Amino acid sequence: MLAHLFAMCQLLHMSIFAQYLTQSGTTQRAIAKAVSASPSYINELVKGTKSPSLKLAFAIERATQGAVPAASWGSDALAVQP
Secondary structure, three states, X not given: OHHHHHHHHHHHHOOHHHHHHHHHOOOHHHHHHHHOOOHHXXXXXXXXXXXXXXXXXXXXXXXXXXXXXXXXXXXXXXXXXX
16 A cells, blocks of 8 residues: 555656656657657656757657647746757
8 A cells, every 4th residue: 555655656746748658658769769869868858857849849749649748848948949
């Protein structure tokens, strides 16, 4: 029971992107291929140490069929990159 509660608390603190990957069973490698990003960069997004460009955020939104909206990354996180 305690392990179940701990797991639920962890899910509450996960990003929408990390939750999507966990709940859908999608691998980081699969989503990386779908959005033309490196698996290591996707891992940085999941860990929260990087933020996607606006272009990548919309690619993730499309690849997840809207389950991870581009807006979920927050306006400060989305940088327009040349």
